[in-house]
Amino acid sequence: MFLLKQKSTLPGFNLALGYTVFYLSLIVLIPLSMLFLKTSTMGWGAFFEVITSPRTLAAYRLSFGASFVAGLVNVVFGFLIAWVLARYRFPGKKIVDALVDFPLALPTAVAGIALTSIYSQNGWLGKYLYAVGIETAYSPLGITLALVFIGLPFVVRTIEPVLQELDGELEDAAVSLGANRWQIFTKVIFPTLIPPLITGFALAFARCIGEYGSVIFIAGNMPGKTEIAPLLIMTKLEQYDYAGATAIAVVMLLVSFAMLGVINYLQWVSSKRIGMN
Amino acid sequence: MAVHLRSEPVWVRWTLIGMALAFLGLFIFLPLSMVFITGLNKGIAVYFKSINNPDALSAIRLTLITALVAVPLNLIFGVAASWAIAKFDFYGKSFLTTLIDLPLSVSPVISGLIYVLMFGAQGPFGTWLRDHGIKIIFAPPAIILATIFVTFPMVARELIPVMKAQGNDEEEAALTLGASGFQTFWRVTLPNIKWGLLYGVILCNARAMGEFGAVSVVSGHIRGQTNTLPLHIEILYNEYNFTAAFAAASLLAMLALVTLFAKSLVEYRYRAELKAALRLENHG
Amino acid sequence: MRKLILIVLTLFVLGTGAPQVFAAKQKVLLNVSYDPTRELYEEYNKAFIKHWQELSGETLEINQSHGGSGKQARAVIDGLDADIVTLALAYDIDSIVEKSGLLPAAWQQKLPHNSSPYTSTIVLLVRKGNPKNIKDWDDLAKPGINVITPNPKTSGGARWNYLAAWGYALKKWSNDEAKAQDFLRAIFRNVSILDSGARGSTTTFVERGIGDVLISWENEAYLAVNELGKDKFEIIIPSVSILAEPPVAVVERNASRHGTLKAAEEYLNYLYSDEGQEIAAKNYYRPRNEAIAQKYADQFQPISLFTIDELLGGWQKAQKTHFADKGTFDQIYGN
Numbered sequence: 044m045f046l047l048k049q050k051s052t053l054p055g056f057n058l059a060l061g062y063t064v065f066y067l068s069l070i071v072l073i074p075l076s077m078l079f080l081k082t083s084t085m086g087w088g089a090f091f092e093v094i095t096s097p098r099t100l101a102a103y104r105l106s107f108g109a110s111f112v113a114g115l116v117n118v119v120f121g122f123l124i125a126w127v128l129a130r131y132r133f134p135g136k137k138i139v140d141a142l143v144d145f146p147l148a149l150p151t152a153v154a155g156i157a158l159t160s161i162y163s164q165n166g167w168l169g170k171y172l173y174a175v176g177i178e179t180a181y182s183p184l185g186i187t188l189a190l191v192f193i194g195l196p197f198v199v200r201t202i203e204p205v206l207q208e209l210d211g212e213l214e215d216a217a218v219s220l221g222a223n224r225w226q227i228f229t230k231v232i233f234p235t236l237i238p239p240l241i242t243g244f245a246l247a248f249a250r251c252i253g254e255y256g257s258v259i260f261i262a263g264n265m266p267g268k269t270e271i272a273p274l275l276i277m278t279k280l281e282q283y284d285y286a287g288a289t290a291i292a293v294v295m296l297l298v299s300f301a302m303l304g305v306i307n308y309l310q311w312v313s314s315k316r317i318g319m320n
Numbered sequence: 321m322a323v324h325l326r327s328e329p330v331w332v333r334w335t336l337i338g339m340a341l342a343f344l345g346l347f348i349f350l351p352l353s354m355v356f357i358t359g360l361n362k363g364i365a366v367y368f369k370s371i372n373n374p375d376a377l378s379a380i381r382l383t384l385i386t387a388l389v390a391v392p393l394n395l396i397f398g399v400a401a402s403w404a405i406a407k408f409d410f411y412g413k414s415f416l417t418t419l420i421d422l423p424l425s426v427s428p429v430i431s432g433l434i435y436v437l438m439f440g441a442q443g444p445f446g447t448w449l450r451d452h453g454i455k456i457i458f459a460p461p462a463i464i465l466a467t468i469f470v471t472f473p474m475v476a477r478e479l480i481p482v483m484k485a486q487g488n489d490e491e492e493a494a495l496t497l498g499a500s501g502f503q504t505f506w507r508v509t510l511p512n513i514k515w516g517l518l519y520g521v522i523l524c525n526a527r528a529m530g531e532f533g534a535v536s537v538v539s540g541h542i543r544g545q546t547n548t549l550p551l552h553i554e555i556l557y558n559e560y561n562f563t564a565a566f567a568a569a570s571l572l573a574m575l576a577l578v579t580l581f582a583k584s585l586v587e588y589r590y591r592a593e594l595k596a597a598l599r600l601e602n603h604g
Numbered sequence: 605m606r607k608l609i610l611i612v613l614t615l616f617v618l619g620t621g622a623p624q625v626f627a628a629k630q631k632v633l634l635n636v637s638y639d640p641t642r643e644l645y646e647e648y649n650k651a652f653i654k655h656w657q658e659l660s661g662e663t664l665e666i667n668q669s670h671g672g673s674g675k676q677a678r679a680v681i682d683g684l685d686a687d688i689v690t691l692a693l694a695y696d697i698d699s700i701v702e703k704s705g706l707l708p709a710a711w712q713q714k715l716p717h718n719s720s721p722y723t724s725t726i727v728l729l730v731r732k733g734n735p736k737n738i739k740d741w742d743d744l745a746k747p748g749i750n751v752i753t754p755n756p757k758t759s760g761g762a763r764w765n766y767l768a769a770w771g772y773a774l775k776k777w778s779n780d781e782a783k784a785q786d787f788l789r790a791i792f793r794n795v796s797i798l799d800s801g802a803r804g805s806t807t808t809f810v811e812r813g814i815g816d817v818l819i820s821w822e823n824e825a826y827l828a829v830n831e832l833g834k835d836k837f838e839i840i841i842p843s844v845s846i847l848a849e850p851p852v853a854v855v856e857r858n859a860s861r862h863g864t865l866k867a868a869e870e871y872l873n874y875l876y877s878d879e880g881q882e883i884a885a886k887n888y889y890r891p892r893n894e895a896i897a898q899k900y901a902d903q904f905q906p907i908s909l910f911t912i913d914e915l916l917g918g919w920q921k922a923q924k925t926h927f928a929d930k931g932t933f934d935q936i937y938g939n
Contacts, residue, residue, distance in 0.1 A: 052492050
């Protein structure tokens with residue numbers, strides 16, 4: 044299936060690819076195939092009934108919707124942070140740069156508990172937000188906040204390197220042609236950043252769809268309102284309905300796969316572009 | 321330096337910096353300090369007591385063992401995969417890359433569930449495993465497997481772009497001079513990618529030690545036996561032992577911080593490497 | 605290639621095998637239990653290890669696993685090697701029987717009192733001084749009352765909560781199920797957070813300060829009051845509630861395989877002994893033993909109780925009508 048396009052002088056292709064496929068199958072593909080196997084025991088009719096029931100649809104809507112909004116927030120602020128980190132100098136910049144990856148490294152359950160403590164009615168921030176009538180914890184807003192936390196590093200870390208590698212000569216040329224800062228930003232800098240922005244968004248989005256640990260504490264878990272799709276999987280499991288659980292999971296998996304396909308395509312496009320430059 | 325000549329007016333710069341810092345403060349710094357303040361709010365003695373007890377120590381041990389197995393395995397895989405993907409051109413490459421990335425976006429609940437379906441008593445191997453007294457699910461092997469799954473692409477993701485950027489010229493030169501395949505890899509490729517490799521390992525390790533969802537599904541929650549540190553934290557929290565829970569959590573947060581500083585150290589050198597490589601590619 | 609596979613396998617075996625090799629060859633019991641029993645079994649295990657030592661001369665090691673009742677049952681079905689299960693409801697043990705056959709279908713007849721050595725009931729926890737003046741189930745359905753209870757779909761305790769209110773409603777409207785369902789709909793309209801487990805709900809109510817009333821196990825309510833603030837909460841005993849009978853059973857096939865059947869059986873029998881009953885009472889579970897119940901009389905206020913068999917004819921039926929997909933709970937939430 045994986046044939047070399049042209050003969051290479053480098054050795055080890057068969058070994059490296061063989062091992063890659065072997066390990067990939069062992070750890071990822073064979074276990075994941077269990078999902079499809081289990082789902083196939085229920086038949087198409089039951090499958091569609093599960094994945095199109097109002098409650099499932101509401102959960103998908105919430106999971107995808109909150110992930111989408113969180114992704115957008117992260118694109119805006121992630122871009123800002125990456126910009127500041129890549130182009131400006133200020134005291135404590137190294138520390139700030141390191142902190143960006145904190146959400147990747149913090150256990151999700153801890154993140155969930157900490158965020159709930161902060162945003163609930165008697166929390167550090169929650170009490171002020173509550174006082175002005177904004178309900179954060181236990182609402183879709185709270186879920187989105189948790190997902191913003193989870194997704195942030197993905198966006199920052201995809202944009203930052205591109206910003207750093209940005210060719211200064213283009214900007215110089217633009218300046219010498221009399222362009223002002225805003226024109227340079229919108230016409231010269233921003234277009235190059237569109238692919239990494241989309242990539243970052245997609246990565247954060249894909250990660251957020253399935254997020255469980257940090258969201259479950261802050262979600263409120265009300266059916267149809269604040270119930271996320273991974274929780275619905277848990278609910279199905281609780282009723283020993285394994286096939287129903289895997290049916291919901293399969294849909295999420297396919298969306299993730301499609302999402303990643305798009306990401307890799309975009310990365311391929313953007314790398315082609317850099318290559319041309 | 322050229323950047324500064326082309327930079328925005330001072331007030332724009334500082335407004336942007338201020339906005340970025342405010343956002344980070346709200347989303348990163350606040351939760352971080354929350355963890356430490358709650359963990360320490362009954363004093364340093366309680367803090368150390370809650371970390372230095374048999375259950376916590378056994379959780380720490382299991383967490384370390386898990387990372388110690390999972391990270392090297394994913395490292396070996398990462399090197400093999402990136403060698404194949406970065407150095408060769410073959411059909412189906414993009415598809416393979418997508419498959420490698422897949423675990424990153426699978427819900428942790430599902431990452432655990434697939435191993436339950438596979439090795440659980442109701443799964444295809446269930447009876448056989450039970451008859452032979454082999455424990456996989458609800459025992460350390462499943463915890464390790466689930467951890468390998470969630471951290472699967474982390475090293476490969478870091479290595480592929482670095483290796484791609486390095487190109488094949490140096491390796492080809494070494495081979496022409498009569499070096500063997502493995503010699504070429506050890507002497508030429510590895511030194512070129514070592515910082516990228518380390519960066520990947522550090523991220524992979526942080527995620528391996530902190531994974532909660534997937535591990536929770538396959539652990540069985542047996543006290544002192546199959547609890548990792550994140551699971552131990554959940555238990556403490558459920559026992560209304562909030563101080564101890566956050567004390568243990570602060571251990572992981574500390575680990576995260578140490579990791580991050582190690583990482584930015586590595587990154588500093590790795591960027592130089594990447595930059596040099598890019599320059600080589602563009603002008604060479 | 606072969607070398608690589610070898611390295612991989614060695615690493616894996618080393619990492620996974622090591623802890624098991626070093627574990628001592630001691631007799632080990634694994635008790636798989638639900639969430640609120642942590643404190644109870646921590647104390648009981650110590651007492652039983654001593655008792656078993658005197659009885660047989662063996663030193664026993666007892667491991668505990670806690671989690672949501674249904675989740676724990678599922679783990680046992682999927683191969684968690686429990687010798688003993690002590691869960692929140694008989695339905696969960698029935699499921700283990702049905703799905704895995706690890707213990708006989710007649711497990712509930714093996715021990716006295718439906719194999720429930722202790723009982724509990726469902727009570728209401730309110731804030732100090734009872735500012736919303738909550739006296740009984742009726743008050744939970746009033747507009748403007750914020751009720752906290754976990755999700756019956758994922759929590760065994762929540763199912764007891766739901767059925768307690770259901771039983772009250774049936775009594776009040778003399779078995780009119782439509783009225784009872786309206787009543788529960790009104791209560792759940794007042795619920796803004798459905799945590800996935802009983803402990804989660806308690807934390808929400810106690811730590812986050814959310815809600816006017818928490819529907820809770822009696823033992824959980826006492827624990828919350830005593831551990832987290834005697835001066836902050838009050839327990840309200842409703843006019844009528846359900847007799848919650850958390851069952852226990854030996855997972856016979858597992859225990860036989862481990863050679864721990866005798867110890868496991870004695871572990872459950874000893875729960876009915878004076879010492880076992882006393883430990884249960886101390887941890888706020890209502891003991892079956894009359895004498896010990898007398899001793900703790902001021903802790904357990906008298907309350908009019910109905911059983912699940914009287915109410916619905918057992919857990920199988922309760923699960924099917926109320927908590928399965930499209931059951932009354934789902935109807936409340938509109939699907």
